[in-house]
Amino acid sequence: MFVSYLIYKKSWIGFVVLLLLLTNTLLLTDSGIQIELHSILYLNGLFLLFSGVFLFVRYKKETSYYKTLKSQMNEVDEGWFERIPTPKNRFPEGETYSILKNVYEYEQTKRSENNASNQASQTDLAAWVHEMKTPLTAMKITLDAHQSNELAQRLQSNWLKVNLLLDRQLYISRLATLDTDLLPEQLEVKTLLRMEIRELSSWCHDKNIAIQLTGDLASIVHTDKKWCGFVIRQLLTNAVKYSLVGGTISIHTEQNDEQSVMVTIKDEGPGIKAHDLPRIFDRGFTGDNGRVQHGATGMGLYLARVISKKLQIQLHVSSVLDEGTSVSMIFPKNNSFDQINRSSM
Structure with a gap:
């Protein structure tokens, strides 16, 4: 992540290097400034040291929230938003948190709508199966009343297959509520x-x-x-x-x-x-x-x-x-x- 951070801050690093070059150029070319070469090197060393420390401190501070966020989001499940840490700064952590919150609320809304739609579809399907059961029951009574009839005997197995398919569809529609049943x-x-x-x-x-x-x-x-x-x-x-x-x-x-x-x-x-x-x-x-x-x-x-x-x-x-x-x-x-x-x- 540190390399990615350096690439992200390349404009800052470039600006710091440019200031250092301008300072060195001024010290070396301005006749009004008298300074030894080793002093210039010493000044450059201090400048680079403090710039490096500053950059490292900023890296730790600016990436701590995102590291925590990344560790908490290795597995995205239904409760992913509850695991997101509260941001300490308004920007940019606060803005990131706000965006994720909007995504989560949209996801929850769509899921509720889909669940309601699926529940309605399953209810309609179950009602349709029950309606189909009524004529099938009447057919079964008729077939049982004419068991000696060869045609009725041949229809028994086909009636059973239709009844089994409807039964299976009814159980599919009830599968979501199996735990409570x-x-x-x-x-x-x-x-x-x-x-x-x-x-x-x-x-x-x-x-x-x-x-x-x-x-x-x-x-x-x-x-x-x-x-x-x-x-x-x-x-x-x-x-x-x-x-x-x-x-x-x-x-x-x-x-x-x-x-x-x-x-x-x-x-x-x-x-x-x-x-x-x-x-x-x-x-x-x-x-x-x-x-x-x-x-x-x-x-x-x-x-x-x-x-x-x-x-x-x-x-x-x-x-x-x-x-x-x-x-x-x-x-x-x-x-x-x-x-x-x-x-x-």
């Missing part, structure tokens, strides 16, 4: 699994897919029934979507050495290529399989990961090409309501 409770794993399997039963029947439940299904986990159920639904939806007709989806529940509960969902689909595996939880990423399945949006696993983090559930994925994919949900041994709240703050 959590209500953890003690639940059996089989309760969570069977509820979601029942939801996908018509799609499984349409593809002739069998679902096998093994392990300790009576294991107890502490989680939110609605949001955890949504995560399981996303994982099962992917398993059914990529399973071949007549395939089998295996769901195994066990307790590991740390007494945490692990639920593993394994399909017999095409598997995931090694170069796609690290990115499957990225928002909008569909991978090679998603390009084959034109209905893939890349949102299911992204939402599953976001919600799982809030619920303190770990997700682990392993896959073998042409053999299938396994997704494990690891529920911690201790997961109290207070812990979940702390993790979301």
